[in-house]
Amino acid sequence: MSYHEDYVRYVTVPKHYHSANQFEAEDIEKVGDIDFDPFDTTETGGRSFLYFAATIANLTAFVSGVSVGWSSPVIPKLSGDIEPENNPLPEPLTPNQQSWLGSLLPLGAVFGPVIAGLIVDRIGRKKSLLISTLPFIAAFIIAIFSHNVNLYYVMRVLCGLGLGAVFTVLPMYVGEIAEDSNRGALGSFLALFMCMGILFSYCVGPFVPLTTFNIICVVPPIVFFPIFLVYIPDSSHSLIARNDEAGAEKALTKFRQKSSRAVHNELLEIRDSVQESLASKGRIIDLFRSKGLIRALMISLGLVSFQQLSGINIIFFYAQTIFSLAGSSVPAEISTIIVGCVQVLAGFLTPMVVERTGKRAILIFSAIGMGISMALLGFYFYVQHNATITTYFFWLPILSLICFNITYSVGFGPLPWAVLGEVFPPNMKSVASTITAAFCWFLAFIITNIFGTVTAAVGIYGSFWLFSCFCVIAFLFVYMLVPETSRKTLQEIRKILDGAYFV
Numbered sequence: 295m296s297y298h299e300d301y302v303r304y305v306t307v308p309k310h311y312h313s314a315n316q317f318e319a320e321d322i323e324k325v326g327d328i329d330f331d332p333f334d335t336t337e338t339g340g341r342s343f344l345y346f347a348a349t350i351a352n353l354t355a356f357v358s359g360v361s362v363g364w365s366s367p368v369i370p371k372l373s374g375d376i377e378p379e380n381n382p383l384p385e386p387l388t389p390n391q392q393s394w395l396g397s398l399l400p401l402g403a404v405f406g407p408v409i410a411g412l413i414v415d416r417i418g419r420k421k422s423l424l425i426s427t428l429p430f431i432a433a434f435i436i437a438i439f440s441h442n443v444n445l446y447y448v449m450r451v452l453c454g455l456g457l458g459a460v461f462t463v464l465p466m467y468v469g470e471i472a473e474d475s476n477r478g479a480l481g482s483f484l485a486l487f488m489c490m491g492i493l494f495s496y497c498v499g500p501f502v503p504l505t506t507f508n509i510i511c512v513v514p515p516i517v518f519f520p521i522f523l524v525y526i527p528d529s530s531h532s533l534i535a536r537n538d539e540a541g542a543e544k545a546l547t548k549f550r551q552k553s554s555r556a557v558h559n560e561l562l563e564i565r566d567s568v569q570e571s572l573a574s575k576g577r578i579i580d581l582f583r584s585k586g587l588i589r590a591l592m593i594s595l596g597l598v599s600f601q602q603l604s605g606i607n608i609i610f611f612y613a614q615t616i617f618s619l620a621g622s623s624v625p626a627e628i629s630t631i632i633v634g635c636v637q638v639l640a641g642f643l644t645p646m647v648v649e650r651t652g653k654r655a656i657l658i659f660s661a662i663g664m665g666i667s668m669a670l671l672g673f674y675f676y677v678q679h680n681a682t683i684t685t686y687f688f689w690l691p692i693l694s695l696i697c698f699n700i701t702y703s704v705g706f707g708p709l710p711w712a713v714l715g716e717v718f719p720p721n722m723k724s725v726a727s728t729i730t731a732a733f734c735w736f737l738a739f740i741i742t743n744i745f746g747t748v749t750a751a752v753g754i755y756g757s758f759w760l761f762s763c764f765c766v767i768a769f770l771f772v773y774m775l776v777p778e779t780s781r782k783t784l785q786e787i788r789k790i791l792d793g794a795y796f797v
Contacts, residue, residue: 340551341476347526347549348468348480352487353518354423354460357430359491360511361453365396365611366630367499368507370618372446380503382441391443393746395450396611400738402451406458407731411724418536419467420528426459427515434512438505454735461731465711466724470529471549478712479645485708486641492610493634500614500627530561534568576722578729586791590717593776594726597657597710598734600768604664605761606702607738608745609633609695619754620674620691621684629692636696640703652780653709657772660705665765667698672758706768716779716787 370376372395374386387395406426414422433452440446464484472480491514499507527533527545534542542564547557581587609616613633617626624632647656671694677683718726749757777790 341473343551344471344473344476344549345480347471348483350518350522350526351423351464351467352483353514353522354427354456354464355484355487356491356494357427357515357518358457358460359488359493360495360514361399361430361433361457361491362488362607362610363492363495363634364453364499364511365399365450366496366613366615367627368504369395369612370614371504372443375618376500377503382504383443384441387443389746393743395443395446396607396745397739397743398447398450399454399457399611400607400735400742402454403458403461403735404454404732404739406455406460406735407462407728408458409455410459410462411728414463414466415535415724418528418532419463419470420522420526420532422459422463423467424519424523426456426463427519429453429456429459430515431512431519434508434515437508438512458731458735461711462727465715465727467529467532469715470531473550478648481712481715482641482645482648482708484711485644485703486638489634489638489641489703493631493638496613496627496630496634500630530564531568534561534565535572539565571721574721576719576725578725580722581726581729584792586788587718587722589791591726591729593717594710594714594730595733596771596775597706597713598730599737600661600764600771601706601710602734602737602741603761603764604702604706604768605668605741605758605764606707607742608757608761609698611742612745613695616695617691621678622691623688624692629695632692633695633699637699637703640700641708644704644708647704648709648712648780652778653713654772654776654778654780656705657709657776658769660701660709661765661769661772663701664698664706665762665769667694667701668758668762668765670694671698672755672762675753675755675758678755713776713779716782717791719788 369387369392372381372383372387373392374381378386410422410426413425417425429452433449433456436445436449436452440449461484465481468480468483469477495511498510502510527541527548530542530546530549533539533545539561543557543561546561546564547554550557550560581591613630614626617624617629622629670690674684674687674690674694677687714727714730715723745757748760752760777787779787782790
């Protein structure tokens with residue numbers, strides 16, 4: 295008998311609200327008319343604790359952003375370009391060592407999703423998110439006492455492990471505690487908090503000694519750990535999957551702040567969803583057993599590929615170095631802070647713009663904007679040695695990177711991950727997320743590592759023009775192959791992907 299048929303025949307009244315399995319049942323004819331819809335979703339409840347929990351959870355995204363932005367102010371110091379007398383290393387970094395220091399973070403992030411994927415269902419979202427902060431704590435403690443470049447390499451790999459794990463676990467946790475009405479807004483917190491973390495590194499790193507900066511960086515994950523451990527519960531989905539229905543109901547009551555009946559009804563829906571997912575848990579091979587899933591994987595891998603091929607991690611890791619090479623009249627550290635501020639402000643716009651415009655249109659706009667921005671930045675470096683031209687275009691580097699960060703932050707920054715959550719059925723999301731995240735960070739490692747070699751071969755302007763060309767290809771990819779997923783149900787999206795034409 296189906297769940298809906300159960301409600302037609304019975305008035306279900308839980309004996310104990312700590313269990314969703316125990317009921318008293320009465321014949322509906324003896325009770326008379328029922329004046330409520332058990333699936334009524336009009337009760338809004340309170341959302342203060344839900345937003346508080348999402349904010350605390352996204353401190354892990356903030357720490358991830360700090361680790362991404364860390365190299366921008368630190369590499370000039372370790373290279374002896376800034377404050378050489380305070381360099382903790384016996385010798386300045388070579389260009390090759392600079393490339394490795396930047397690229398080892400995405401290399402570590404390749405393995406973060408794999409490790410997180412192995413534990414997230416076994417121990418739950420909450421414990422997995424807590425564990426993901428430990429590599430950050432260890433990494434910054436190592437950096438505080440490091441006087442050897444190899445220890446800095448270890449530090450960057452550890453940051454990458456934490457980053458990859460956060461990108462795997464955090465979207466699951468937030469997506470499961472959120473309601474349908476605010477899932478999009480809460481989901482955008484990840485990109486926003488990460489941008490805030492990057493800005494934090496840009497604002498603090500250039501103006502304090504390196505050891506002090508590393509001490510400051512270790513504070514956020516240490517603060518996060520006890521607050522999240524003590525005050526924030528695991529998601530009800532995760533608790534039910536581990537047969538803790540009493541804990542699931544208690545957690546859902548805190549998150550929803552609704553009546554017992556409303557919480558109980560939602561808990562039943564969650565239980566059915568979890569049981570269905572557990573009964574048909576997806577494997578990697580299942581991704582290739584239907585046309586729709588193959589297309590979903592192609593779309594997800596394509597979007598994260600062009601996300602990295604836009605050159606975003608080069609901007610994140612080497613922003614201050616790029617501005618120094620540009621020789622602008624605006625100090626490099628100030629230019630970097632301005633760009634970081636714009637990126638955070640753009641992150642606030644994303645939820646509002648997406649709901650009104652749709653993801654596909656924004657991705658197209660994002661690809662065009664990033665392509666033009668990179669082309670203009672390449673043009674500046676191409677004519678950099680012409681004093682007459684650069685006198686009139688001294689503002690071009692900062693304007694180019696501001697435009698690039700705006701168009702990236704509203705489009706190719708957050709939306710590939712949002713689309714990933716919509717094009718796969720629930721039982722395939724975990725394996726698809728792991729594959730996509732690992733591939734994304736592996737590509738980021740390759741691009742970051744070879745950037746110096748490519749720049750030596752074709753010039754820095756050639757590298758930026760190459761990124762611009764990839765943005766043009768990204769535009770064609772989205773225009774021809776990526777369907778609109780906004781304001782569509784998962785069933786409608788699946789039907790589009792299974793169809794003959796899906797744009």
